[in-house]
Amino acid sequence: MKLSKLPFGKEAIVESIADTELSLKLLEMGLLPGETVALENIAPFGDPIAVRVGEYKMCLRLQDADCVMVNVIS
């Protein structure tokens, strides 16, 4: 599933990052394969979204979250 489609209240594990230009920056920010993520907030105008990555919260635009594939864990 795409990170942009992750519903509230579900945790997921990052599987892969598609966009090459973005991936290095995401990796540096700790969003790497195997890390746990969860959706925490959506901005008032529907975009961007705030995601818990490991131990902290970061925000990214939906178009960028589209490039991150995750697996939901129940």
Next chain:
Amino acid sequence: MAQQELTVALVGNPNSGKTSLFNALTGLNYKVSNFPGTTVEKKTGSTKLSAELTAQIIDLPGTYSLYPKSADELVTYELLRNKAETNFPDLVLFIADASNLKRNLLLLTQVADLGVPVILALNMVDIAERKGIYYDIDQLSKQLQIPVVAINARKRTGVTEVKAQLLQTHERNKVKYFSLDFLDQKFLEEISEYTDKKNHYAALQYAINAAQLISTKSKQIRSIFDRFQFDSRAFQEKEILQRYHLIDDAVRIARKQKTGSLAKSITQKVDKIVTHRIWGISIFLGLLFLVFQAIFSWSSIPMEWVEIGFVKSAEWVQTTLPEGVLNDLIVQGVLAGLSGVMVFLPQIIILFAFIAILEDVGYMARVGFIMDRIMRPFGMNGKSIVPLISGMACAVPSIMATRSIENKKEKLITILVTPLMSCSARLPVYTLLIAMLVPAEAKWGPFNLHGIVLMFMYLLGFAAALVSAFVFKFFIKAERKNFFLMELPGYKLPVVQNLLITLYDKGSAFVWGAGKIIVAVSVILWAFASFGPRNNMRAIDEHYAQLMQSDSAILFTTEELATQKSAAKLQASYAGEFGKWIEPVIKPLGFDWKIGIALLTSLAAREVFVGTMSTIYSVGGDVDDLDSIRAKMSSEKDPITGKPIFSIAAVLSLMVFYAFALQCMSTVSVVQTETKSWKWASIQFVYMTALAYLSSLLVFNVLG
């Protein structure tokens, strides 16, 4: 024994508490300069470690990695990469957020691999413990093979321990985390030789960053990369993943997590409200309103003090020094310029107090998060909102604030449009001109009509900024893809000492940065307005000398004669010549040559318009007497047609001109420094002047 000095670089991620630690270590014992060739502030402070040893601490901008993405991050990278630099640190004091240790340590391992000894200051241990995360400090130190000190920078605990470690560590062994053994050794040696760096990681890291740029050096580096089939992107990816792998192992061993569910953090509860569809926007607008109130009403009292102070000192100089050119230069050139700078200091301090508190608390990151969607169609991002709002006080510090924007295109657009926001220097101009349009007591429903027109001018500036940004979006080439990745840090209580130090820094940056230029331009313009073609000036002197002798002299007081004489002199001066020379160009906008003089003198700062008008219309004595200037201006007639110069159309045209024109040399200068090119500073000056001219032309001709 002579004093020895140890150079320590303070390095860490953004939001790790770096500034708090710097303040705790050095107190007020610091100085601010700029990193060479940038407007990025360089703070260097000293702290005594022992009787013999003092540490010079350099505060470096927060960064996530040694592959820099923004102007701020580039500074950190530049200082750490070059061992030949005089500022190259003897050791690095690395500060990390314990509640988010893994991501913080990525940069630590990169810095250590450059071959500099590192000490880790583990900050916010209390916040981590609230999250249920406990670290065994000794174990962490053993795993990372470096000294670790637990601190709380905001509460200033652990500072003595950090100093004790600084005393010992500079003799310690260096560590190495990431091995380059998987690469071809011949390749590494060639890169090492080419970049003249013994440390292989430092050499390769420098080569990868340099290869991104366009230069002859990068061409050669790329050709070495090609020859050895080295893919720098794949390497970087591998590097980051391996480093995280190492960090994972170290952190897992040192960490003791309490079992059981973690309580929902306060940050998450607050964010639910702050980013809420309705509450979030209401809170943002409410805060904005509060900031406006503060800037325009609370600041009026201290602004008055500043004005009175300058009037008094001008009077003192005028009466104390002998009459003559020097007296005029000090009073009308230097003091007038200084007062033009200082009078805005209260507004700027108040604005930055708000911004600094909101930043320290963690709210500013949320503003970016909330506003990003709105700014995006205009080629900007959520981080652009802070410079734009600050632009309502003064464009100079606002343009400096754009350096946190990572994407070059978005940063450039923000810089280009920020001066369209109505800054406080436009306020006196608007106040005078609006008073000529509508009587002060006029109402529109329950609202004061004066205030409504003023608000309209602010909206006009904001709209112009958005439209211009939208247009620039199509003309500025993007170097890389736009993205908006930002940490939303946990909420914290503000620290008073941090706030005071920030205000002191911003205030002095404004006074010295903008002040230098405003005073210089003010002195030049004073010369233009005081001197003129010799024959004309002599004729005026003679005329008034005769007048004083003649019978008609009794019709005027000496003071009236003096103001009339200075008006005549200004009109005959080089500034007056300039006004007449430019008149054919500004005539279509409804401006005569007298307004032309004011347009010229406004180049020091826009509010000078009011002072120039009062000199031209020879309003003696108190410059702030707006009513009498207004009355004189209203009765001014065109000598040929006999119609009033300041018709409604002309006043509106003049207001629009002041809304859009870049009549501020300080802004031009700061844009030049920030973009490192005269190209963008000139483009900005030209487009804003063109916009002002065409809009005024439209307004005057449609209404006139």
